[in-house]
Amino acid sequence: MDGTAPKKKKKLVVIVDDSPLITARVRGVLGRHGVEVKEFRRAEELLSARSRVAEADLIILDRLLPGMDGLVALERIRKTPELARTPVMMLTVSAEKANVRRAAQLGVADYLLKPFTEDALVGRVARIIGPLAPEGPPTGRPRPEIVAEIRKEIKRAKRGQTALALLGVRPGEATTAERREEARRAMTSLLRETDTVLAAAGGDFVLLLPFTDRAGAEVVRKKVGDALARVGVAGAVFAVASFPEDGEDEEMVLGALERCLAEPAAPADEGGAAGRRGEAGGTNGGGEP
Template identity: 35%
Template sequence: MLSLPEKSILLVEDSTLTRFSSRRTLEERGYLVDETASGQEALAKARGKRDPYDLVILDIHLPGMDGLAVLENLKHLPAYRYVPVMVSTVESNVASVKKAIDLGAVEYLCKPYSTEELIRRVEKLIGPGAWGEATPAEVLHKVLRNELNRASRGGHKVALVLARSERLGKGKIGEYARQARRRLREIDTVIELSKSTLALILPHTGKEGAQVVTTRLESFLPGTWSYGIAVYPDNGKDGEELFTYAEVALKEIWEKQDQGAPA
């Protein structure tokens, strides 16, 4: 069961890549995220939301109205007087930081930042997301649902890869998951599904692309691994069907390897 309430974040960032990867990272941890690339739209979203966001992540350098002006206007809204605002920028400018703090910001993040640093700062300000006590399978299906919704709207594919190895040392799956995250794209998701299995969700990826990823994994993951691949929409129209297809494919390959037959 998920026991933590959902928390909403407004992400204001003009870099498409940073905005996309940050949103993915936050959503994977169970936060509800609205995003915008401009200050004017950020203020419109804040004014139009019935309940205020729990956190605003605000880039200082925005086109048109800059982040400092957005922050000043935001803090004039009664509902946002006590809502924490974390500003981000590519420059460690002491004057900008001081002005942001004077205007009401409570945290500062210098770009480029790692996903671990982003989550650490967010959890410090508003606590863990709603999936903080979810099982890995629950997280997997929620991330899959989000990606399939995006894929359906954009008309692109999503690949699910299940990677399994039974001969792992104690606690090694977490280390291998971290290695995979460092070597894959920022938009990819790696989940420790069990003590012997990793789940990879690969947006904008078909079967051939997923096979390229498994070959890359083989280059740095020690031991013998088996892989089950399923691609949306070819192998399933929703997360349940996709997972079942990948699980069956994984089981077939695992049994072939166990019997000594070529996979």
């Protein structure tokens, strides 16, 4: 998973929402379009960190928050020098006229009703901060970027005391760049909105699966194997690593995944330290214990 890629400054979106599912969904959707996302659970946390997010391109603010209400927070944001000029989009389950009118008076850029679709989120955000394009895998992401993404997910898993699994996918050597792109799309389409497909430099993929243990990752592995077979990707191999079983930090967990991917394919009743490894279609290993 080594390699280098030219650095390009990402657009930054801040979301303030006390729902881990909402923040994970926004992070996953916008992350797939090359946007960096920073999360806060309460408006007070955002205001305390104002100097760290002063260059944000957009703040997505939940209307109903614990502690400081979203409208009160919007008023405070407009009076905070570091954030006063940052566009704000309000998330809400109900667009009550009085609230909409008050938000408009405070200069809200847009409203987005919950529940929202991926297209609606991307469309509204793009209208405010400019065009967004899905990230493709022609060169892949260098290893340090993969490590950084895993680090963020491990921090969230530690905070929430939840499971986290990584699924490594190595397409066969004969797989073309076009077929790898088809593979990425196929994997993205079958995963949950909270999951992330990372295209790594060198041609591998790393799937980040929050709220998923090793057994759940094995279920995903089988689905991914079937999906790859449908788009003509043959000879793919898989590895599973999980937090905290395979390590307490990102380097340990990713290292375990990489070691397992590099091992010779294991017989159906064997598994490496990082999890089971097998070829697409279930022809070699990966069976459930």
